[in-house]
Amino acid sequence: MSTLITPRTLSGFRDYLPEVMLAREKVLDKARHVYRSYGFTPIDTPAAEALEILLGKGGDESDKLVYRVRSARSEKEEMGLRFDLTVPFARFAAQYISELGTPFKRYAMGPVWRGERPGHGRYREFWQCDFDTIGTTSNAADIETALVISDLFAAIGFERFEVRINNRLLLNGLLELYGLADRGVPLLRSLDKLPKIGRDKVIEEMVKEAAVTAEQAGRVLDLAETTGTNEEVLNRVEGFFTATPNAKAAEGIRRLRELLEVGAAVGIPDGRFRIDLSICRGLDYYTGMIYETFLTDLPGIGSVCSGGRYDNLASLYTKQVLPGVGASLGLDRLVAAMEELEHPLLTGQKTPAEVLVVQFDSSRLADYQRAASRLREVGIPVEVYPDAKKVGQQLAYAEKRGFKLAVIAGTTEFEKGVWNVKALAKREETAVTDAELVERISELLRPNWV
Amino acid sequence: MSTLITPRTLSGFRDYLPEVMLAREKVLDKARHVYRSYGFTPIDTPAAEALEILLGKGGDESDKLVYRVRSARSEKEEMGLRFDLTVPFARFAAQYISELGTPFKRYAMGPVWRGERPGHGRYREFWQCDFDTIGTTSNAADIETALVISDLFAAIGFERFEVRINNRLLLNGLLELYGLADRGVPLLRSLDKLPKIGRDKVIEEMVKEAAVTAEQAGRVLDLAETTGTNEEVLNRVEGFFTATPNAKAAEGIRRLRELLEVGAAVGIPDGRFRIDLSICRGLDYYTGMIYETFLTDLPGIGSVCSGGRYDNLASLYTKQVLPGVGASLGLDRLVAAMEELEHPLLTGQKTPAEVLVVQFDSSRLADYQRAASRLREVGIPVEVYPDAKKVGQQLAYAEKRGFKLAVIAGTTEFEKGVWNVKALAKREETAVTDAELVERISELLRPNWV
Numbered sequence: 001m002s003t004l005i006t007p008r009t010l011s012g013f014r015d016y017l018p019e020v021m022l023a024r025e026k027v028l029d030k031a032r033h034v035y036r037s038y039g040f041t042p043i044d045t046p047a048a049e050a051l052e053i054l055l056g057k058g059g060d061e062s063d064k065l066v067y068r069v070r071s072a073r074s075e076k077e078e079m080g081l082r083f084d085l086t087v088p089f090a091r092f093a094a095q096y097i098s099e100l101g102t103p104f105k106r107y108a109m110g111p112v113w114r115g116e117r118p119g120h121g122r123y124r125e126f127w128q129c130d131f132d133t134i135g136t137t138s139n140a141a142d143i144e145t146a147l148v149i150s151d152l153f154a155a156i157g158f159e160r161f162e163v164r165i166n167n168r169l170l171l172n173g174l175l176e177l178y179g180l181a182d183r184g185v186p187l188l189r190s191l192d193k194l195p196k197i198g199r200d201k202v203i204e205e206m207v208k209e210a211a212v213t214a215e216q217a218g219r220v221l222d223l224a225e226t227t228g229t230n231e232e233v234l235n236r237v238e239g240f241f242t243a244t245p246n247a248k249a250a251e252g253i254r255r256l257r258e259l260l261e262v263g264a265a266v267g268i269p270d271g272r273f274r275i276d277l278s279i280c281r282g283l284d285y286y287t288g289m290i291y292e293t294f295l296t297d298l299p300g301i302g303s304v305c306s307g308g309r310y311d312n313l314a315s316l317y318t319k320q321v322l323p324g325v326g327a328s329l330g331l332d333r334l335v336a337a338m339e340e341l342e343h344p345l346l347t348g349q350k351t352p353a354e355v356l357v358v359q360f361d362s363s364r365l366a367d368y369q370r371a372a373s374r375l376r377e378v379g380i381p382v383e384v385y386p387d388a389k390k391v392g393q394q395l396a397y398a399e400k401r402g403f404k405l406a407v408i409a410g411t412t413e414f415e416k417g418v419w420n421v422k423a424l425a426k427r428e429e430t431a432v433t434d435a436e437l438v439e440r441i442s443e444l445l446r447p448n449w450v
Numbered sequence: 451m452s453t454l455i456t457p458r459t460l461s462g463f464r465d466y467l468p469e470v471m472l473a474r475e476k477v478l479d480k481a482r483h484v485y486r487s488y489g490f491t492p493i494d495t496p497a498a499e500a501l502e503i504l505l506g507k508g509g510d511e512s513d514k515l516v517y518r519v520r521s522a523r524s525e526k527e528e529m530g531l532r533f534d535l536t537v538p539f540a541r542f543a544a545q546y547i548s549e550l551g552t553p554f555k556r557y558a559m560g561p562v563w564r565g566e567r568p569g570h571g572r573y574r575e576f577w578q579c580d581f582d583t584i585g586t587t588s589n590a591a592d593i594e595t596a597l598v599i600s601d602l603f604a605a606i607g608f609e610r611f612e613v614r615i616n617n618r619l620l621l622n623g624l625l626e627l628y629g630l631a632d633r634g635v636p637l638l639r640s641l642d643k644l645p646k647i648g649r650d651k652v653i654e655e656m657v658k659e660a661a662v663t664a665e666q667a668g669r670v671l672d673l674a675e676t677t678g679t680n681e682e683v684l685n686r687v688e689g690f691f692t693a694t695p696n697a698k699a700a701e702g703i704r705r706l707r708e709l710l711e712v713g714a715a716v717g718i719p720d721g722r723f724r725i726d727l728s729i730c731r732g733l734d735y736y737t738g739m740i741y742e743t744f745l746t747d748l749p750g751i752g753s754v755c756s757g758g759r760y761d762n763l764a765s766l767y768t769k770q771v772l773p774g775v776g777a778s779l780g781l782d783r784l785v786a787a788m789e790e791l792e793h794p795l796l797t798g799q800k801t802p803a804e805v806l807v808v809q810f811d812s813s814r815l816a817d818y819q820r821a822a823s824r825l826r827e828v829g830i831p832v833e834v835y836p837d838a839k840k841v842g843q844q845l846a847y848a849e850k851r852g853f854k855l856a857v858i859a860g861t862t863e864f865e866k867g868v869w870n871v872k873a874l875a876k877r878e879e880t881a882v883t884d885a886e887l888v889e890r891i892s893e894l895l896r897p898n899w900v
Contacts, residue, residue: 002767004760004766004767004768005502005503005766005767006766006767007503007541007542007544007545007764007767008541009496009499009543009545010498010499010500010529013496013498014496015494015495015496015542015546016492016493016494016544017495017546018491018492018493018550018556019552019661021490021491021492021493021494022491024492024494026481028655032475036802036803036831037803037826037831037832038803038822038826038831038832038833039801039802039803039832040802041455041466041471041472041675041800041801041802042466042471042474042475042802043465043467043468043471044465044466044467044474045459045465045466045468046459046460046464046575047497047531047561047563047575048460048463048517048563048575049460050458050460051683052455053455053457064522065522066522067498067520067521067522068518068519068520068521069458069517069518069519069531070517070519070520070524071517071518071565071835072513072514072515072516072517073514073565074517079460079500081497082518091457091458092465095457095458095459096459096465096467098467099467100467100800101847101850103835103836103837103847106468111497112462113497113498115521115522115523125496125497125498125864131631133836135764136836138812138835138836138837140809140812140815140834140835140836140837141836143815144819144834144836146824147819151826160630163507166891172868191617258815261816262815262816262819265816265817265819265820266816266819266820266823267820267823281501290590299685306878316454316455316458317455317457317545318452318454318457319454339583350491350550351489351491352486352489352490352492353486353487353488353489356489357592359713362590365593365708365712366591366711366715366716369593369594369597369712369715369716369737370527370715370716370717372488373716373717376487376488381486381487381488381489381554382487382488382489383488383489384594385553385590386586386588386591386594387553387586387588387590387592388554397551398494398555401552412663415889419566444832445741
């Protein structure tokens with residue numbers, strides 16, 4: 001007898017068991033539905049790309065995260081696994097945009113891989129769910145991005161969440177005002193650390209890394225830390241530029257104001273969009289609107305959906321300038337948060353089926369499958385137990401998995417033309433005629449349907 | 451200015467553009483729905499597994515197909531990309547079955563990777579959609595597998611397809627009868643070539659490879675080539691064993707008969723299940739029922755959903771014996787067939803949205819998004835054009851993507867409180883009051899709804 005191989009997952013990789021997977025599929029389904037409802041169309045790209053496509057996007061450290069893939073047939077092709085969905089989308093856009101035309105709105109959902117050290121909540125394989133509008137600089141697309149994020153979390157079943165919004169044009173305007181337009185990148189990198197290291201340390205770092213005076217750094221922080229209602233924040237920021245009007249800042253303010261107006265017009269609840277001039281997402285990739293999304297009851301896990309506007313998506317692959325805006329839902333972080341918050345989409349069920357048809361008498365399989373088939377026809381998922389084991393054993397199975405109803409019939413019931421329908425949680429059993437089976441089970445499962 | 455990188459996909463890999471991706475998502479959605487309707491629950495496993503899990507499953511040739519994955523941080527871990535969903539499921543089952551309990555019904559959908567030479571319709575990355583029932587030897591699970599396949603293709607919108615079914619027990623019974631039980635594997639491998647090389651060559655090969663006489667090989671082929679109605683085939687096969695009853699063959703016949711009976715009882719159309727004793731799927735992995743699925747109008751592409759019963763899923767990883775039955779939908783082959791057959795799920799649309807709201811006047815964005823929002827609330831997907839370009843340009847965009855309706859309003863319409871609703875195919879335009887907008891658009895899009 002040969003030795004057994006220990007079944008295991010690789011470090012940083014994981015399996016999804018039924019309960020969590022059912023929740024993941026629900027979230028993906030909601031995301032797909034919301035993205036589509038705004039006219040975003042699905043696309044897909046391969047897991048593997050040529051290394052030249054993947055490398056050099058964020059320096060040596062970033063390149064080290066890219067998994068190399070090699071065929072055992074020892075081909076020369078240098079391949080790697082994608083580390084996000086943005087780089088493949090940039091490559092895709094360059095390749096097909098003349099065929100697709102602009103504006104082009106796409107969503108993509110799938111796993112990405114990063115060879116990082118695994119840690120609490122940090123995996124080497126995780127899912128992203130991105131949506132982007134490219135080929136337009138219009139604020140209409142920026143506004144829509146915020147509406148999509150709001151609809152997305154509402155569809156998943158969240159009420160208590162906040163989309164924090166900023167616009168880089170404000171900071172850029174301020175830097176122009178102080179003649180610091182060329183220090184944007186190091187200033188943003190320092191500013192991004194504000195929640196972690198606090199104002200004083202950020203100023204210290206700005207002075208050191210961006211060669212600004214402490215006073216100038218202070219002004220940047222004054223802008224970032226402006227607080228109040230959305231209207232108060234915008235009014236105060238306008239105040240920064242009263243003496244010396246600045247076109248960039250004015251455009252940033254106009255865009256934020258219009259976002260709030262349209263949001264209110266379509267009925268986005270008060271407080272859902274919050275102007276927060278401190279969010280900046282570190283990356284110099286973003287050039288306009290910035291979005292982060294926080295769950296009110298679990299702010300500590302960080303943003304669960306982030307994005308922004310960029311000037312040019314695919315400059316590495318095409319001369320065609322493709323400005324755009326988009327955001328990415330972090331599926332794994334969100335599902336982890338939902339587990340922690342005991343979100344109602346995590347039902348505790350381990351099966352998508354609601355009804356178990358008990359196999360009491362194996363010679364009656366046709367009757368059991370026929371009853372199941374009638375229920376499936378009206379959209380009720382039904383499992384028929386595969387073996388004619390003891391009824392108690394089959395009911396224990398049903399309870400463990402989270403079925404709602406069990407349907408049982410043996411010789412006596414078949415003679416009478418009835419089914420015993422058992423509500424598993426209440427342990428109530430009623431006899432239902434065969435003709436009434438579908439109607440009665442529908443009523444039991446959907447008591448609130450009219 | 452730096453040189454552009456040529457955007458391209460790797461040889462054997464491909465992108466999915468909107469039109470095909472929309473069809474793929476519909477097929478995946480139908481498959482998910484049908485699998486769930488029978489109580490199969492989703493699970494997911496990583497793309498990468500330890501090499502020791504992946505290698506040695508089908509000899510050296512098979513091992514060469516496995517893509518090796520390596521972290522640039524030069525870790526020792528030997529990893530590979532999964533080449534199917536069965537090996538990861540076996541590993542998964544061994545790891546969690548005591549927690550999950552049996553019977554366990556799962557589905558899994560995702561890409562798999564094989565470093566094969568790419569060719570017409572053969573890619574290095576392709577999707578599988580598997581469902582399996584493990585932990586039972588019951589014929590109820592075998593029968594259900596056939597019902598699932600039938601429901602699956604009906605749900606995708608096929609009427610003309612055939613599930614061909616065999617049971618290995620018949621052949622095993624015949625081999626016992628002739629004292630050839632130990633020649634099963636080479637005989638199956640030769641038999642599998644029947645459609646390609648014909649009867650005479652198969653007999654020749656059987657004589658050579660399985661060390662049987664030409665007469666014995668002829669008997670095996672007589673069994674495999676038995677034709678007629680399902681009942682005729684089963685009666686003739688019974689005839690093979692009249693003189694010397696054989697328990698295996700009798701069980702095989704009983705199982706096939708019961709499958710046909712239950713199929714008829716649940717209303718599977720005549721001719722959908724066809725007993726075909728020539729299908730054997732080469733692999734010695736299968737031990738009982740065998741399934742292949744052919745599209746009547748495109749039989750040449752081969753089976754689009756195949757599977758069978760196996761004695762022990764995870765013997766490499768656990769001592770627990772896990773018999774089971776399942777099948778796998780080949781998504782890419784099916785979608786290719788659908789394209790060739792101009793299947794109605796391939797609508798020619800390049801957008802999931804049905805309505806385009808034209809942006810006539812950029813200062814009215816709130817009105818456009820509010821109208822869109824009201825339509826989305828009743829489940830109608832709506833895109834708002836991001837820029838206030840010329841109306842003709844926006845309508846050309848809508849026609850190219852396959853939108854059904856365009857909704858237009860400028861100053862005059864806003865003054866009158868109406869929207870112009872344009873049916874793009876018919877080029878008919880009607881004015882609709884703002885209050886009636888949702889109702890009228892619903893009617894236009896769903897004329898057959900009551």
